Amino acid sequence: MKKILLVSGCSFTTDNYESHHHPEEDMSWDKWPKILAKMLDMDYINLAKSGAGNEYISNTIIDQIETMDKSRIGLVIPAWSQCRRRDYQVHYARSNKTAWRHELYDLFGDTRYWITKSFKTYYFFQIYCEYYNIPYKQVQMIELFKDNIEIKTKEKEEHDKFAKSQMYYSKLKNFVGETSGILSLQDILTDKRRNKQKIKEFSISLEDWHPSENGQRLIAEYIYENI
Numbered sequence: 001m002k003k004i005l006l007v008s009g010c011s012f013t014t015d016n017y018e019s020h021h022h023p024e025e026d027m028s029w030d031k032w033p034k035i036l037a038k039m040l041d042m043d044y045i046n047l048a049k050s051g052a053g054n055e056y057i058s059n060t061i062i063d064q065i066e067t068m069d070k071s072r073i074g075l076v077i078p079a080w081s082q083c084r085r086r087d088y089q090v091h092y093a094r095s096n097k098t099a100w101r102h103e104l105y106d107l108f109g110d111t112r113y114w115i116t117k118s119f120k121t122y123y124f125f126q127i128y129c130e131y132y133n134i135p136y137k138q139v140q141m142i143e144l145f146k147d148n149i150e151i152k153t154k155e156k157e158e159h160d161k162f163a164k165s166q167m168y169y170s171k172l173k174n175f176v177g178e179t180s181g182i183l184s185l186q187d188i189l190t191d192k193r194r195n196k197q198k199i200k201e202f203s204i205s206l207e208d209w210h211p212s213e214n215g216q217r218l219i220a221e222y223i224y225e226n227i
Contacts, residue, residue, distance in 0.1 A: 003074025005044040006064060007033040008057045010081040011210055012141045012186070012219075013048035021208040029213040033077075035220035042074045051102040053085025054078075054118045058125045060100075065134065073134055077223070078125060079141035080181070083114035111145065112162055118144065119168035122181060126174060137227050139176040140184045177226035189218050 011017050015031050037044035047060040057078045065073065086106035089098045106114065122138060129136040145159055163169055163182050172181050179185050186209075190199045199206065202215040211219060 001072070002041065002043045004068075004072050005033060005037045005040060005042045005074055006061060006076045007044065007046050007048060007079065008052070008060045009048035009079030009141055010052045010057075010085075011048075011050035013046065013079045014050055015046050015048070017050060017210060019204055019208050019210065022204065025204075027204075030216065032211070032216045032219040032223070035217055036223055039220065039224045040074065048079065049100065049102070051085070051104060052100070053081050053087045053102060054083065054121045056087035056100055056102065057081060058121050059087075062125070062128060065132070070132055070134060075227070076129060076134055076136040077139060077176075078122075078136075079139050079185075080118070080122065080144075081142060083118040083144050084111070111159055115144065115159065115163050116166055116168070119163070119166055119172065119181060123168045123171050126172070137174050137176050137223070138172070138179075138181075139223065140179045140181050142186045143184045144182055176223050185219060185222065189215070189222065 007013060013031065013033060015034070017027055017031070019025060019027060031046070033044050033046045033048075045064060047064060049056065057080060061076060061078055065076070082104075084104075084106050086103040087100060089100055091098045109117075126136065126138065128134075144163070145156065160182060169181060175181065176185070178188055186202075190202050190209075196206070199209065202211060202218060203209045204212045204215075
């Protein structure tokens with residue numbers, strides 16, 4: 001029986017991405033978790049959901065682990081998202097079911113609060129995995145501060161400096177390659193979003209920067225080479 005690659009994340013990771021810019025385009029190509037699972041000779045479970053934030057990512061992985069035989073887990077990868085997103089659950093009395101809901105912008109707090117909150121989530125996630133001896137790697141899939149506010153260069157530098165000064169940031173480990181909780185895999189593969197040629201190679205289009213079929217393979221290959 002094969003081991004399982006267990007993944008959660010946002011729209012850069014979900015198997016079911018639909019582009020708002022290109023709604024007519026078929027995007028049923030293999031996403032990076034499936035490609036990576038083949039490379040690792042594992043089965044895979046992909047819990048990612050478009051719009052998801054870091055609370056959803058952590059909770060869905062841990063909830064899934066608690067329902068499984070832990071010895072079957074070959075590798076766990078949270079593909080972390082933006083710090084300002086808000087995740088919460090709602091209960092539907094008629095069906096007696098709960099569902100996750102997501103807001104791209106948390107209306108409460110500020111950038112420093114959201115950064116600290118995300119780093120705590122990352123840190124407590126790694127403590128959980130280490131307690132149960134679960135193999136894990138972390139990846140900051142998209143920019144931690146992306147779309148939070150209109151960040152000017154000076155403000156971005158101040159946020160970076162603040163993030164790196166945080167106690168929880170210094171405790172983070174097992175990040176894939178150069179990703180660090182601040183520097184994202186998206187930045188690495190598109191030359192920090194400045195290289196239009198690399199963006200074209202990685203993304204669906206210049207309007208939709210989600211990974212294309214080629215971009216999904218680049219992500220899988222980068223993670224594989226760095227684990």
